[in-house]
Amino acid sequence: MLKFKFLLWMMTRLMQRAVKTQPACAKHVAGKNLEFQIQTQDKNGRYFRIKDGKVSSFVGLTKAPKFTMTFKNAAKGFEILSAKDGKEAFLAALRDEDLVISGDFVEVMWFQRLTEYLQPGK
8 A cells, every 4th residue: 555655646746847847748737627536446545636737636535536546456556557558557457447437538538648748758
C-alpha cells in the first residue's frame, strides 16, 4: 500500500513539474477544471484537482469526481501505473478487470494525454 500511495503523491509532483517546464503541457491544462480520483477497491486513494492551470492532490476521496480509476488492490495499482509499457498495461488491466473506470471517459482520455507529458523525453 505504501508504494501505491507514494506513487500517487509522486504523480502530482511530476504533473506540477511538467506544467511548469513544458509549455505544451501548460497549454493542455490551461482553462481545465477537473477533479478525479485514483483508488483501490477498498477505497484507499487520492484525488486530483486541475484548476486555473495548476495541479494539486489530496489524500482520500472526493464526493463528486468526473471520473474514478479503481484498481483491484494497491499492488496491482502500483504495477500498472509504474509499467514501462503504460498503454498496454492499462488496456490489459481493463481487460483483466484489475482496473475499472467509471465516470466521464472523455475526461479519462484527456488525463491519458496529460500523462504523456510525464514520460522522459517529452
